[in-house]
Amino acid sequence: MNDHTDPEKFARTAFADGPRLLADIGATHARFALQTAPGVFRSVRVLRCDDFEGIVPLLRFYLSDHDDATLHHAALAVANPVNGDQVRMTNRDWQFSTDAVRRELGLQTLLIVNDFTALAMAIPGLRPEDLMKVGGGAPAGNAVVGVLGPGTGLGVSGVIPTADGFVTLGSEGGHVNFAPADEREFAILQFAWQEWPHVSNERLISGPGMEIIYRALAHRNGVKAPPRSSPDIISGALDERDALCLEVLDCFCGMLGGAAANLAVTLGSFGGVFIGGGIVPRMGEWFAQSQFRARFEAKGRFSSYLADIPTYVITTPNPAFHGVATILSEHLRGRSGANTLMERIGHLQHELTPAEQRVATLVLEHPRLVLNEPIAGIARLAEVSQPTVIRFCRSLGFLGLADFKLKFASSLTGAIPVRHSQVRTGDSTHDVSAKVIDNTVSAILKFRDQLDVRSIDRAIELLTRAKRVEFYALGNSRVVALDGQHKFFRFRIPTASYGDSHLFTLAAELLQPGDVVVAISNSGRLPELLTAVEAARAAGADVIAITSSGSPLAKKASVCLAVDHAEDSTTFLSMISRVLQLLLIDILSVGISLDGRGERDDAAGTDQHHMLISHLGS
Structure with missing residues (x-):
């Protein structure tokens, strides 16, 4: 029985929150699995990317075969650099927003990582039987590892051991310039220049690159050769013993050996260089006898340096699953990921000494600055001694500042998350502006993730059917009520806004069934507003409350649209809460506009709805 049809497969999951979706998505094929326990991958399936128009249809x-599985977490490795939310694939015309895909699939967690970053993360967990050693050398303990592998492209990465695990390097090293080592390779480079002004390693040391080498050598040798794909070239060499195909493989493996040697000396990969990808494992034992290792060690004065570094071919199927599963697991445990180290510092800040807390504050508010400053600069900016900086790093479990910076830099790969930062008396105008904007954006993103869509749907339904809509608010929320009235009157609904407690109490008593009150309050505890809401409900009207959940106003309303952003309104005007309230008015307005109110509006009314949408941004 195929595993993906096994009805009991999910009952055996070792994860409390169900199986986890894993994928390794290349330019040609996408490999999927459901991880049900550490190291256990079920329902493995390979799909052709050409059969799908984008990543969402593919997923x-x-x-569709696993409707019985409740998925909360997923991690996808893609053959592409990953920087921030927007992903544009290099060798395929796909682009997508990570967060949009997460929300569309209903996931709590969706990680997108570079495919060779995932492969690199799998290296520490590979067993001897998962590898084929090529040549001599022995791995040094606790040393850097290099990873590369040709497929549709050429992936390059590395693994750096740290005190609490490993850091993988997100790299696009396959795009460095190709450097020929002899006259034959120079002739191939000249042939490739006819197609591209820049010839990278990936142009030649890849599946499509093997086909370029085939055509180039046929041209150089004066041979009329039939077109062949890279799999055909490999089978032509190993099965048919075709002379041209054998020369292509010999040349290809030599080029790969040169690229591996360059990676080894660049990283100092005394832990070994590991070859992955979809091409080399097909060559089997032939690869071990190829020019790869000889070329790897042919480094002039550094030949002995490279002779001590072992090289391996990864032979286990789907090794990226192990790496992407590790990345997801560590993210969920709070050890790695986009911003978990930042969060960890924030959570532990109160446990640090006062001096160490100043270092933590500097790290949280100026992460890039800390990465670029030497220890003396960090100490000066935090107004502490240099030993305090070291103690801060060790309090977090790092060996010292260098170890901390290495892991911190890895955790900040891509965009630094927008987070709340306290505005301080001595802040410059630039810092004040940045913090106010960042705090607002941070609150909006959190608000988006916590939005109760069902309540919004219910509110839109009430407003769409309403005979009359009245907005009640006092103080700082008054401007939100006026904004709501300004937008809603365009629907040709009788609309009013009251900011006087005496007036809206009287108005509430005149309401009828089918009318709707939108009551807006940050605290939800104003006695005058609560009295008016009670009167409106007694008159048969519905009440939509834009307020904090759990407040008295929320409990008295027909529908509560929660705005749970804590602000000290006794000292400051509610700023961010007001922005979130205005956002809810916009959401309701657009929702009503799209709903159409067609059953009671004529063509002119429909034009008003379209006009409303265009006016939202004005």
Whole structure:
């Protein structure tokens, strides 16, 4: 029985929150699995990317066989650099927003990582039987590892051991310039220049690159050769013993050996260089006898340096699953990921000494600055001694500042998350502006993730059917009520806004069934507003409350649209809460506009709805 049809597969999951979706998505094929326990991958399936128009249809097709599985977490390795939310694939015309895909699939967690970053993360967990050693050398303990592998492209990465695990390097090293080592390779480079002004390693040391080498050598040798794909070239060499195909493989493996040697001396990969990808494992034992290792060690004065570094071919199927599973697991445990180290510092800050807390504050508010400053600069900016900086790093479990910076830099790969930062008396105008904007954006993103869509749907339904809509608010929320009235009157609904407690109490008593009150309050505890809401409900009207959940106003309303952002309104005007309230008015307005109110509006009314949408941004 195929595993993906096994009805009991999910009952055996070792994860409390169910199986985890893993994928390794290349330019040609996408490999999927459901991880049900550490090291256990079920429902493995390989799909052709050409059969799908984008990543969401691809994911939905795989998941269509697993409707019985409740998925909360997923991690995808893609053959692409990953920087921030937007992902544009290099060798395929796909682009997507990570967060949009997460929300569309209903996931709590969706990580997108570079495919060779995932492969690199798998290296520490590989067993001897998962590898084929090529040549001599022995790995040094606790040393850097290099990873590369040709497939549709050429992936390059590295693994650096740290005190609490490993750091993988997100690299696009396959795009460095190709450097020929002899006259034959120079002739191939000249042939490739006819197609591209810049010839990188990936142009030649890859599946498509093997086909370029085939055509170039046929041209150089004066041979009329039939077109062949890279799999055909490999089978032509190993099965048919075709002379041209054998020369292509010999040349290809030599080029790969040169690229591996360059990676080894660049990283100091005394832990070994590991070859992955989809091409080399197909060559089997032939690869071990190829020019790869000889070329790897042919480094002039550094030949003995490279002779001590072992090289391996990864032979286990789907090794990226192990790496991407590790990355997801560590993210969920709070050890790695986009911003978990930042969060860890924030959570532990109160446990640090006062001096160490000043270092923590500097790290949280100026992460890039800390990465670029030497220890003396960090100490000066935090107004502490240099030993305090070291103690701060060790309090977090790092060996010292260098170890901390290495892991911190890895955790900040891509965009630094927008987070709340306290505005301080001595802040410059630039810092004040940045913090106010960042704090607002941070609150909006959190608000988006916590939005109760069902309540919004219910509110839109009430407003769409309303005979009359009245907005009640006092103080700082009054401007939100006026904004709501300004937008809603365009729907040709009788609309009013009251900011006087005496007036809206009287108005509430005149309401009828089918009318709707939108009551807006940050605290939800104003006695005058509560009295008016009670009167409105007694008159048969519905009440939509834009307020904090759990407040008295929320409990008295027909529908509560929660705005739970804590602000000290006794000292400051509620700023961010007001922005979130205005956002809810916009969401309701657009929702009503799209709903159409067609059953009671004529063509002119429909034009008003379209006009409203265009006016939202004005």
